[in-house]
Amino acid sequence: MKIHSPLSFNVWAVVLVAFSAAADRMPQFSWDTVPRYMHVRKATAFTPEEIRYLSTFPLITFEKTTGNKTYGSTEAGTEKAAREVKSLNPDARILYYRNIIVHYSSYHADEKLAKIPDAFLADSRGNTRLVRGKVPAYDLSNSKVQQWWLDNAGWVCSSKYIDGLFVDGNIKVLEKGYLRREVGAEKKDAVIGAYHKMMKQLPQVLGADELIVANVIRARFDNAGLEYVDYFDGSYIEGFEHAVGRVSRPDYVAKGIDAIQQAARSGKLIAFTIGTGKYADTDMDDRSDAAADHKPAAFQDRLTYSLALFLVCAEKYSYFMLSDGYGVDGNQSKLWMNPPPEYNRPLGPPKGPAVRDGYVYKRSFESADVTLDIENETATIRWHDRT
Structure with a gap:
């Protein structure tokens, strides 16, 4: 009989507590139908009907500008929307966007940021509007900026209606060439170093009960972002199809699929979003014509292909969103509150992992069979309930 020392029992207890805490903060999950994610912004208050719709999602990110015109700030608008959703669905997990x-x-x-000297990165001429030539970028090497950002995240996430933080813009920081020419190599490296320092601090700032999801898995990196994902509970997915560097589009997509599969199988949350038509890497590509050489697919074909991409990657805590834009003020989105019927079809758990043969993937679920061809950008989903 193997004898365990008291220390080994203590270590195992710590592991069990940590695992339990991670599971407790995760959203609800079911394979009954396609598990879904919502990522949305609306500058004015959501209507009662919209709140009812939002309350059907297990995981929601309220984007920048949410409620700011009605309640005076994104922080106040996010908390108000979260409070209303929670009143209908206390189990919904709601993320604050930064x-x-x-x-x-x-x-x-x-207001506090305006009082911090040299808060923004600047080029040699003193220009601070470096992102797309329009928007400033934080100088994360400035310790006061670091503290300001962390303090705001901690303050908002301390609300009982907010379950965690969505961290965007990671690719811009971690891509070594981004803004390096404008700000200089030394400053860019300092920003990267500060980022890693902040991400290590973030769980302590927010607390053990808070989810942290980041836009970080991207095939453009050597290890497709898996080298950074351990800072977080999971990754949002975008910029999935627009190849970067000297690699073909199918190989780029295949690399992304592999990274998402690895992360999902390790227990990471996946918030898989994909657009109805554009292929551009929206986090990095500033050209409006980035997808001009691609002809948009018919909506049904695009839906089937996008959903198949998700299904060959999905594991427990993977959620899907086909998006035609996150803003829902006015009539900006045709998909807002108008979900396709596929989302209601019985799905059931997977019978195993996807099987790959070249650029073709196949995977079976209890109530659906999926075939995905990323070279020809085609897919079929055979729903067993189809008459």
Whole structure:
């Protein structure tokens, strides 16, 4: 009989507690139908009907500008929307959006930021509007900026209606070439170093009960972002199809699929979003014509292909969103509150992992069979309930 020392029992107890805490903060999950994610912003208050719709999602990120016109700031608007959703679905997990590098206004925290000297990165001419030539970028090497950002995240996430933080802009920080020419190699390296320092601090700032999801898995990195994902409970997915560097589009997509599969199988949350038509890497590509050489697919074909991409990657805590834009003020989105019927079809758990043959993937679920061809950008989903 193997004898365990008291220390080994203590260590195992710590592991069990940590695992339990991680599971407790995760969203609800079911294979009954396609598990879904919502990522949304609306500058004015959501209507009661919209709140009822939002309350059907297990995981929601309220984007920048949420409620700021009605309640005065994104912080106040996010908490108000979260409070209303929670009144209908206390189990919904709601994330507060913050970009780690790009300065988007409409936050109450902007008042304190304005008092920090040299808060933004600047080029040799003193220009601070470096992101797309329009928007400032935070100088994360400034310790006061670091503390300001962390304080705001901690303050908002301390609300009982907010379950965690969505960290955007990671790719801009971690891509070594981004803004390096504008700010210089030394400053860029300092920003990267500060980012890692902040991400290590973030769980302590927010507390053990808070989710942290980041936009970080991307095939453009050597290890597709898996080298950074351990800072977080999971990753949001975008910029999935627009190849970067000297690699073909199918190989780029295959690398992304492999990274998502690895992360999902390790227990990471996956918030898989994909657009109805554009292929551009929205986190990095500033050209409006980035997808001009691609002809948009018919909506049904695009839906089937996008959903198949998700299904060959999905594991427990993977959630899907096909998006035609996150803003829902007015009639910006045709998919808002108008989900396709596929989302209601019985799915059931997977019978095993996807099987790959070249650029073709196949995977079976209890109530659906999926075939995905990423070279030809085609897919079929055979739903067993189809008459």
